[in-house]
Amino acid sequence: EADIYQTPRYLVIGTGKKITLECSQTMGHDKMYWYQQDPGMELHLIHYSYGVNSTEKGDLSSESTVSRIRTEHFPLTLESARPSHTSQYLCASSDTGVTDTQYFGPGTRLTVL
Amino acid sequence: AQSVAQPEDQVNVAEGNPLTVKCTYSVSGNPYLFWYVQYPNRGLQFLLKYITGDNLVKGSYGFEAEFNKSQTSFHLKKPSALVSDSALYFCAVSPPGTDKLIFGTGTRLQVFP
Numbered sequence: 001e002a003d004i005y006q007t008p009r010y011l012v013i014g015t016g017k018k019i020t021l022e023c024s025q026t027m028g029h030d031k032m033y034w035y036q037q038d039p040g041m042e043l044h045l046i047h048y049s050y051g052v053n054s055t056e057k058g059d060l061s062s063e064s065t066v067s068r069i070r071t072e073h074f075p076l077t078l079e080s081a082r083p084s085h086t087s088q089y090l091c092a093s094s095d096t097g098v099t100d101t102q103y104f105g106p107g108t109r110l111t112v113l
Numbered sequence: 114a115q116s117v118a119q120p121e122d123q124v125n126v127a128e129g130n131p132l133t134v135k136c137t138y139s140v141s142g143n144p145y146l147f148w149y150v151q152y153p154n155r156g157l158q159f160l161l162k163y164i165t166g167d168n169l170v171k172g173s174y175g176f177e178a179e180f181n182k183s184q185t186s187f188h189l190k191k192p193s194a195l196v197s198d199s200a201l202y203f204c205a206v207s208p209p210g211t212d213k214l215i216f217g218t219g220t221r222l223q224v225f226p
Contacts, residue, residue: 006156031212041201043157043216059213090156098212099145099164104156 002027006091006105013081014113021076021108023091029103030096032074036060037088037107049074081112115140117206119217126194127225134189134220136204145207146187147214148178152200160202163187174198194224 004025013019025032034047035058045058049068063085064078074093078085088109092102116139126132138144145164149157161172168180178189187204204217
């Protein structure tokens with residue numbers, strides 16, 4: 001079944017740790033996105049990619065980095081986590097047209113102590 | 114600045130009654146409009162979208178939305194609410210020529226038995 005997956009679903013870590021949030025999709029989509037959802041529930045685009053070896057920063061500045069080595073995989077990395085990084089991170093993917101719908105994964109809820 | 118407004122933080126409705134969740138936008142040109150629903154501890158699920166054509170768009174789970182260009186609105190509606198419709202609803206706009214989504218702040222729908 002075509003879907004979009006995120007792991008882990010929940011992560012609690014200490015300050016200063018390096019973490020990677022995984023996102024994979026089996027829908028064959030070229031475009032992928034990372035959003036940060038803050039406690040007020042608003043969503044902000046932090047990274048996106050139009051294909052392999054393509055990554056761009058989104059509207060909200062983020063200390064995280066992303067990579068796109070394979071079409072189906074779009075991991076997000078924080079080199080040194082801080083409490084301010086505590087949030088929900090949502091991954092999405094879409095096909096190539098500008099009207100194509102973005103489909104979201106279940107999210108990773110990150111808590112940095 | 115381009116923006117999306119969801120003026121109600123919460124909408125309460127009795128089961129069986131019609132529901133409306135409001136959305137207005139401030140985007141130049143003819144944007145693409147989307148509605149998503151988020152259940153607790155889950156990602157966003159796509160409900161429906163308006164690209165062009167008929168102003169009334171039908172989507173998943175019996176939801177529909179009406180596009181009103183003169184009022185720059187895209188209100189979500191359902192003729193008869195279910196308790197299981199209780200969730201967080203997001204309106205999103207994609208400005209013309211882009212695939213970026215600008216999200217509203219979300220409206221929590223509470224359907225009471």
